[in-house]
Amino acid sequence: MDTFDLVRIAGTLICLTGIVLCWRFARTRVGAVAAPRLKAVALAGFVAAPLGALAVANYHTFEGTHAVDGCARCHVMWPMVNDLKDPASDSLAARHYRQAWISTNECYGCHADYGWRGSLKAKMDGFRHLSRYTTGTYQEPIVFRGHFNNGNCLKCHAGTPPFEQVSSHRLAARVLSESAMSCLNCHGDAHPTRAQRTPGSSAYAHLMEKPR
Amino acid sequence: MSDLRWEPWAAIIAFLIAWGYTLSPGPYWMVAFTFVAQPLFLMAMAGFIIKERRDLSGRRSS
């Protein structure tokens, strides 16, 4: 049983309890002077249970969105997720995933910039993605807005011997750290290309299968 | 604690949405939870607390 299952169970218990408790008050008007036990029920139904429900449900919003499965809930992400898990893919994402170079929350690991500012930015990006997706105000193939922060690569790779031994890395340290030059220039695509993710392309149908 | 008319319904609707969200945290449930359930919860809680305080102060004064 993992956290996700716990959340489901707790959420079910809390919400059902809350519904039952609130139903009591929905069906019957209560007088101004109520028994202490009724007050306790009211407190549970209108304060405790909602707080509990808020806490449990917001787990998905704040933690669940970090997981690969969280990204996979929007179908426009399916090409990325399918490619990520494809043992034959040579994309950077697939190679990192296959080799377990990032132990968990693999999407978040590369897409959340470092530190609290990075987490905040990730939340803002997530909010923007949610807004666009649910209102249908996006076009396929989806395109990365802004430019990718190389810090997401450098936070793991910089300083390691294999990285430092490459003369071009030392030479390009400034442009790399400023993200003026993308690491992907030399190291290839991270994800399936825009052409592959365009509806009608030969790869589209396969990439758009629901991830297992 | 009197006059709890809409607060229970608001809370029930919010609980239903929250329940759905915890079971299936997709984008549409997320929007419904964040922008409908959460306000409803907050308003139900606020409504209950305000009315309860009014009742308590009313009894003390009476």
Place this chain on the structure above:
Amino acid sequence: MADADERSGWPRRDLLRLLGGVAAANGLGAAGWGAVEWLVPPANADTWHKSVCRFCGTGCGVMVGMRNGRVTDVRGDDQAHNAGVICIKGSMLRDLPSIAGRLLTPKIRQSGRLVDATWDEAMSLVARRFREVIAASGPDAVAFYGSGQLFTEESYTANKLFRAGIRTNNVDGNPRLCMAAAAVGYTQVFGKDEPSGSYEDIDHADCIFIIGSNLFECHPPLWERVERRRRAASHVRVIVVDPRRTPTAERADEHIAPVPGTDLLLLNAMAQVMCETGSIDAAFIERHVRFSDGTDTVDFQAFKAFLDRYRPEAVEATLGVSASVIRQTAFHFARSAATVSLWTMGVNHRTQGVFLNNMLCGLHLITGQIGRPGATPFSVTGQPNACGGVRDTGALAHALPNGRLVAKPQHRREVEDLWGVPPGTLSATPGFDAVDMFGAMADGRVQAALVMCTNPGQSMPNADKYRAGMERCFLVVAEICPDSETARYADVLLPASMWIEKEGVFGQGERRYQLIEKLLDPPGQARSDLQILVDLADRLGHGALIRARTPEAVWDEWREMSASSRYNFKGMTYARLKAERGLQWPCPTESHPGTVRRYVEGDDPFVTKGRGIEFYGHPDKRAVVFLRPYVPAPEQRSPEAPIYLTTGRVIELWHTNTMTGRVNDLRRVDTRFVELNDVDAAERGIVTGDKVEVASAYGVLRTSARVSASVKPGVAFAPFHSAQLLINRTVTDHVDPMSKEPEYKLTAVAIRKVRA
């Protein structure tokens, strides 16, 4: 009112409050959405444009990002053959249009100094001098020295102007210094120049045999493609043959380091092993191969007999590679499901360059490792347009367009017809190749020359000798900067535009022609080399000959002409090139998708139906395997000069560094050094950083030492990028007698520490 409230339980007031609350939350959400949309940091560019890298012969597709009319970013084009991968030089293309120190106005040399002039003044002077020289000494007293970095339209026009207008075959270029061996080698074997395979063959190979190539540094995206293949299939074997332990060799499954100059022994020995062990494809040989000793056709038995002297045990001492390694290598090459060979300057920069090219193809032919996915002999090209612009247009002294030869009367007639000039217009005398051309400048046989888009003042071997020729000659130089090593000898210096400042086609190493569209105006008064040539043609009275005056018009004329040959790319209109990520020729019609593998039925439109594989370049439809004897290089180590100097490149810099040396993030790379082995260094009391003198029969220079185990004892390495080092001062100008390509890779030198 209270009764109604009690009955309904939902006072309107409360309902409105509820809805209002939800609406307010949604309003906040919408406002938040607006805020995050606005807060997303902008991309580096507003518009993106398809283009091609300016640098090496890999010919990567790039996307050029622009904002407010300036280039702000360059990324790899993930729809091009390179799948979005470029290298650090390609990434720095973003700074190329804005490099400082560009030549902005024409200049004329007066009293030893270059002074500003107008275009009319400069071109009038050029035309006048050319006319005077031609009148006094004949058309062969003038010359054109072009470049594998000019657009095809430019090389084609220069070729036509000089051969059919001025009527000299003194048309040559810097591909003579890099690809001539491959061009001659392929033509001898297949009857036609250019690789028959594609980069895609790397994706299917099981054995990748890399010889004389530092792919990691010199063609990085091709190396990445090799790595991609290795990741996809763990059994793939990469064998690297190089006297140096380059970054490529370090990453190989097997690194073979022969004594410099002896690698034909390796190839012949491999062939001997293959024949002896029966690791050949007898049926393929029977159907598709003819053997030749260079003069006469011989049979397979003669080939085997010839190879007897190259048994591994007989060559291992000279070669410096053990017999067992030779046998293993032969085994892997022959027996792998598919073998690709990749080679470049280590093979071409040799007095036996043609023979090496012949034999590399020969190994593929006798084993049947050709004509199917993953199996091909692939000569990798150095410059971005050596293939399309110079080899294919025939802008070499011995050649004519579409694989024709000056020496053949029939070929001259064909070209005269195609160019619409009277029979006899084209001279029957092959012109001066690069080394001879600059030698002819030195002794006065060539008195005026136009040099475009290249820097022979730094790139010619035995540099001082040929720089003297440039000094003596009336030299017209079209360049982007005023201070190149060639510009210092210019009598007239013309500001040229570069890369996306003009429009034209680059033809890279896998027969892919790609269009570079004009995205910027050139700085100052710079003009495209095509504009300069058209102007010169008009002033020399050949305006009627040069009918095509815009890039697209020249291209259309040239592709129509190509339809007369098997280098047919008539189907590649500019419109198609704009829409596609390049097309590979043959491509005879506008509906033809291009040819991935030549000589293969179903792919190459010129293969006779039912033949499967057909080497249609020769009349007998067979490819030729040559019996090529190993001849030791003219430069041999001696007690006085005990070290072999070899020259090459580093990943960050391009050629003579006139462009990369002006890019801020690249200029810091210091290549003023000679690398020598730690044993040799210890014997001489040299440590890294010491000042050393490098002396050969050709010149002496001083530079810094770098001690490294990546070169073997008795071998030294120096990059040729630095104008201050100018290593070519010490490099031999011995040439391959067939290709006339110099042997940059092998000069006997003495290195000693210089006391401070």
